[in-house]
Amino acid sequence: MALKRIKYVSRFAEHLTQADVEAIAEVSQRNNAAREVTGVMASSGRLFYQVLEGPAEVVDALYATIVADPRHTDVLHLRSQSDVATRLFPQWSMHLVNLDDASVLRLAPLRELLTAVVELRELSDRMASSLERALAIELK
Numbered sequence: 640m641a642l643k644r645i646k647y648v649s650r651f652a653e654h655l656t657q658a659d660v661e662a663i664a665e666v667s668q669r670n671n672a673a674r675e676v677t678g679v680m681a682s683s684g685r686l687f688y689q690v691l692e693g694p695a696e697v698v699d700a701l702y703a704t705i706v707a708d709p710r711h712t713d714v715l716h717l718r719s720q721s722d723v724a725t726r727l728f729p730q731w732s733m734h735l736v737n738l739d740d741a742s743v744l745r746l747a748p749l750r751e752l753l754t755a756v757v758e759l760r761e762l763s764d765r766m767a768s769s770l771e772r773a774l775a776i777e778l779k
C-alpha cells in the first residue's frame with residue numbers, strides 16, 4: 640500500500656502533564672508498531688509537533704482519531720505527502736523527544752523552529768481571515 644506522511648502542530652490541553660505525554664507516547668508506540676506506523680512526537684513548552692508515516696489509509700484514520708483527542712487543541716495541519724518513497728523514521732514506532740531537555744544542546748534550534756512554525760501558521764490564519772472578511776465586504 641502507498642506510503643503517506645502527515646505532520647501537524649498542536650497545543651497541550653490545559654491540564655496535560657509530562658507524565659500524560661509519556662502515557663500517550665507509550666500507547667502510540669504499541670498501536671503504531673502493530674499498524675506499521677512510524678514517526679516522531681516532539682514537544683516544547685506546551686506545543687506538540689508530530690510526524691506520522693505509514694500505509695495511507697491507516698495514517699488517515701489515525702490522524703482523524705488524533706485530531707479529535709481532547710488532550711490537545713488547535714491542531715494545525717502542516718502537510719500531507721502521498722506516495723512517499725521512504726520513511727524518515729523507519730526505526731521508530733513513535734519516538735518521543737522533549738526539545739526542552741537542556742542536557743541536549745543541539746535541540747535548542749529545533750525549539751526555536753517549532754515556536755516559529757506555530758507563530759507563522761497563526762499569523763497566516765489571521766491574514767487569511769482578514770482576506771476573507773475584506774472579500775466578503777467587497778462582494779456584498
Ligand SMILES: Cc1cc2nc3c(=O)[nH]c(=O)nc-3n(C[C@H](O)[C@H](O)[C@H](O)COP(=O)(O)O)c2cc1C
Nearest residue numbers: 663666667670671687689701704705708710711733
Ligand atoms: C498529540 C497526540 C499524539 C498521538 N499520537 C498517536 C499515535 O501516533 N498513535 C496512536 O495510536 N495514538 C496516538 N494518540 C492517541 C489517540 O488519540 C488515541 O487516544 C489512541 O490511538 C487510542 O488508542 P487505544 O484505542 O489503544 O486506546 C495521540 C494523541 C495525542 C494527543
